[in-house]
Amino acid sequence: MTTFKDLGLSPAIQQALDELGYVEPSPIQEEAIPEMLAGHDVIGQAQTGTGKTAAFGLPMLQYLDPDNNEVQAIVLTPTRELCIQVTQALRSYAEHLDIEIVAVFGGAPIRSQQSQLRSGAHVVVATVGRMMDLMSRRSLVLTAARFVVLDEADEMLDLGFIEDVEKILRMCPSGRQTALFSATMPPPIKKLAEGYMYDPVTVRITPKTLTVDAIQQAFVEVPAREKAAKLVEILKLEEPEQAIIFTRTKIGASRLERTLKDKGLDVKALHGDMSQGSRDGVMIAFKDHRVNLLVATDIAARGLDVEHVTHVINFDVPNSSETYVHRIGRTGRVGRTGRAITFVTPDERDEIGRIERDVNTSIGEWESPEERLEHAPRPRRRERSREREKREPEAEEQGPSKESKDEAKPEAPSAEDGAKKTTKLFVNRGERSGIEEEDLRWALREGAVLPDEAVHDVRVLHRFSFVEVDPDQAERTVEYLDGTKLKGKEIRLEVAKS
Numbered sequence: 001m002t003t004f005k006d007l008g009l010s011p012a013i014q015q016a017l018d019e020l021g022y023v024e025p026s027p028i029q030e031e032a033i034p035e036m037l038a039g040h041d042v043i044g045q046a047q048t049g050t051g052k053t054a055a056f057g058l059p060m061l062q063y064l065d066p067d068n069n070e071v072q073a074i075v076l077t078p079t080r081e082l083c084i085q086v087t088q089a090l091r092s093y094a095e096h097l098d099i100e101i102v103a104v105f106g107g108a109p110i111r112s113q114q115s116q117l118r119s120g121a122h123v124v125v126a127t128v129g130r131m132m133d134l135m136s137r138r139s140l141v142l143t144a145a146r147f148v149v150l151d152e153a154d155e156m157l158d159l160g161f162i163e164d165v166e167k168i169l170r171m172c173p174s175g176r177q178t179a180l181f182s183a184t185m186p187p188p189i190k191k192l193a194e195g196y197m198y199d200p201v202t203v204r205i206t207p208k209t210l211t212v213d214a215i216q217q218a219f220v221e222v223p224a225r226e227k228a229a230k231l232v233e234i235l236k237l238e239e240p241e242q243a244i245i246f247t248r249t250k251i252g253a254s255r256l257e258r259t260l261k262d263k264g265l266d267v268k269a270l271h272g273d274m275s276q277g278s279r280d281g282v283m284i285a286f287k288d289h290r291v292n293l294l295v296a297t298d299i300a301a302r303g304l305d306v307e308h309v310t311h312v313i314n315f316d317v318p319n320s321s322e323t324y325v326h327r328i329g330r331t332g333r334v335g336r337t338g339r340a341i342t343f344v345t346p347d348e349r350d351e352i353g354r355i356e357r358d359v360n361t362s363i364g365e366w367e368s369p370e371e372r373l374e375h376a377p378r379p380r381r382r383e384r385s386r387e388r389e390k391r392e393p394e395a396e397e398q399g400p401s402k403e404s405k406d407e408a409k410p411e412a413p414s415a416e417d418g419a420k421k422t423t424k425l426f427v428n429r430g431e432r433s434g435i436e437e438e439d440l441r442w443a444l445r446e447g448a449v450l451p452d453e454a455v456h457d458v459r460v461l462h463r464f465s466f467v468e469v470d471p472d473q474a475e476r477t478v479e480y481l482d483g484t485k486l487k488g489k490e491i492r493l494e495v496a497k498s
Ligand code: AMP
Pocket: 021, 022, 023, 024, 025, 026, 029, 047, 048, 049, 050, 051, 052, 053, 054, 305, 307, 333, 334
């Protein structure tokens, strides 16, 4: 295991990390920190939640000179929320350094920010607009800014700030070290990197690592008019510690907030039509756990980092796979697991397949926590199935490992096919999931490539099914079909046991 000590950070920074309880660097930190300490420009393709702030922040802080009172480093952010969050993180990392970090952002009096800058700032964390403003008033000069970070560059692009970012970069010394962090790399961002960075090293944390490892994803198909009621039902069953519910529009967010409140849920909305003051109030209430449900639009929730978000619910399907990854990245933070549930109307059903392909992930149909338990894969399935096959014919008279109440004693399908022995496999889906005998036969033929004569019986029950195959084909059938999808639903197979 790599530790922060192996990365070459100073004792003062190390002490701060110890106090924060950071033991192990996250993947982006492990890769980016040594490159940055070696003086290279770095492009980090990573989103919020990967630990990117420390990835650029720690090497940056290490190289600042506390005795030089010029602005030595700037961090540009797309939003006020991210600006505040990055400032707080950097201050915690600089706890034992004599380094002043000042945040400047719109929507707050410029005077007090000017006076903070006059009192001395080694690092300025800024939103793009406010930095332009302060530069034009000559309250901020960047001639000594030898360390420049562009955080969430793709968001800056979306918000139309790229030209201003270029202007700012042109004001910084040419010998600077530049780091660019972005969840996605659209062509204008690549161009920006080519034009303003020197021989950058790219460090990439793919969405796959994030989504697949840490986040359990599911979808719910529901007609538009039933969405709110379904949401209430799901919230009651899932019991999230904290959830962010995303809507596409500001009006949708307010409407949903009202509906949920009417149902007695403790919820607040966060969207761009609210004043900065009330947005800050909502963010603080959510972070302090005084409210556990937040209904938000994409823009308002940008960069929002909350420690205990257990659930992200896409009440409206996100309009791109990138937005999807971005939204669900709000849960499953470093070292935790989270759940992401996406609502689609029947017309939007194809969106799920598109996201699955783009993000290279699997999104199954939502099941209540109780059903999930029932369908959870059993441990050491493979070993067991091998063992069973060795022990034929004992493996024959076996039912499902965990029976549902309404089908506690499914009729034991015949183990004999003439004189020939067969192996019975348990499939976790049945009629209720829209599975018919023909579907299973098709899966055995096309998915597991079994000849028809190797399949002896297929029996579909309400909640699960049994198939009987030649014993020497059983292991292969499980291997080929377990975890695949049938009629859009993930199926699990195992050798049936007593
Ligand atoms: P970020 O992606 O920079 O917004 O970081 C996401 C969250 O992970 C923040 O709450 C950090 O405090 C936390 N974090 C970052 N790096 C580590 C680490 N190496 N160990 C534990 N927590 C971390």
